[in-house]
Amino acid sequence: MKKALVLVCYNLGLWGILGFFATLILGFLSCCANLSENVFFGFLAFFAVSGIVASAYCVSKGCRKIVE
Numbered sequence: 001m002k003k004a005l006v007l008v009c010y011n012l013g014l015w016g017i018l019g020f021f022a023t024l025i026l027g028f029l030s031c032c033a034n035l036s037e038n039v040f041f042g043f044l045a046f047f048a049v050s051g052i053v054a055s056a057y058c059v060s061k062g063c064r065k066i067v068e
Contacts, residue, residue, distance in 0.1 A: 007058065
C-alpha cells in the first residue's frame, strides 16, 4: 500500500510540473496565434486527462508487480 501511495504522489507530481510548463507554453502559443480561450482550455483539459490516465496506468502497472 505504501508503494502505491508513493507511485501516485510521484506520478501526479511529475504531471503537475509538466502541466505548469504546458500552461506557460500553451498560453504563449495561444496568445501569439490569437486562439480563443475555449481552444486553450480544451488543450489544457486534454493534457490533464491524459496525465490522469497515464498516472493511473503506471500506478496500476507498478502495483501489479508487487502482487505477482
